[in-house]
Amino acid sequence: MDSFIGIRFKKETAKRFQTFSRTYFKSHTEAMSTMLDFFFYNKISPKEKLGPAGRTVEAKLLKRINAVIDIMIDIEKTQTKPTAAMIQSLFETEEPRKKPMMVEKKYAKENKELRFRKKQNPVNQ
Incomplete structure (x- = not known):
């Protein structure tokens, strides 16, 4: 069995530690050991703010x-x-607009429909 050693703490600090230790750990030794390991492994000082x-x-x-x-x-x-x-x-591609083919007049369809009729003057006849 491991031997114990007495360490002196102020009464207020000892009470705070005992309350903390009972809340989270089975024994005060386990609490102190875990706290020391925490500071050692994380390489932080207990005095610095996190x-x-x-x-x-x-x-x-x-x-x-x-x-x-x-x-x-x-x-x-x-x-x-x-x-x-x-x-x-x-x-986006649009269909190209179909331009009318340019055809020579002699090949173009002749429009046989008359647009205007010659007016017949009955007086001159």
Whole structure:
């Protein structure tokens, strides 16, 4: 069995540690060992701040993601769709308009239908 050693703590600190230890661990030794391992393996000092809490980081991240989505939607509306429409219109093919064939007059069909008739004047006859 491992031997124990006494360490002096202030009463308030010892009470806080005991409350913490009972909440998360089976023994005070396991709690202290786990905390020391955490600081050793993560190479951080217990005196330094780890930054904002997870909720605030998540909220900021969601705001930035929404901003990026808004930017992408704006780019799509102002640049991508109009450009795609222009390119589409360039590649759309229409049937070429049929121009009338130019035919010499001697081969052209003569229109035998008279448009105007000569007026007959009964007085002169």
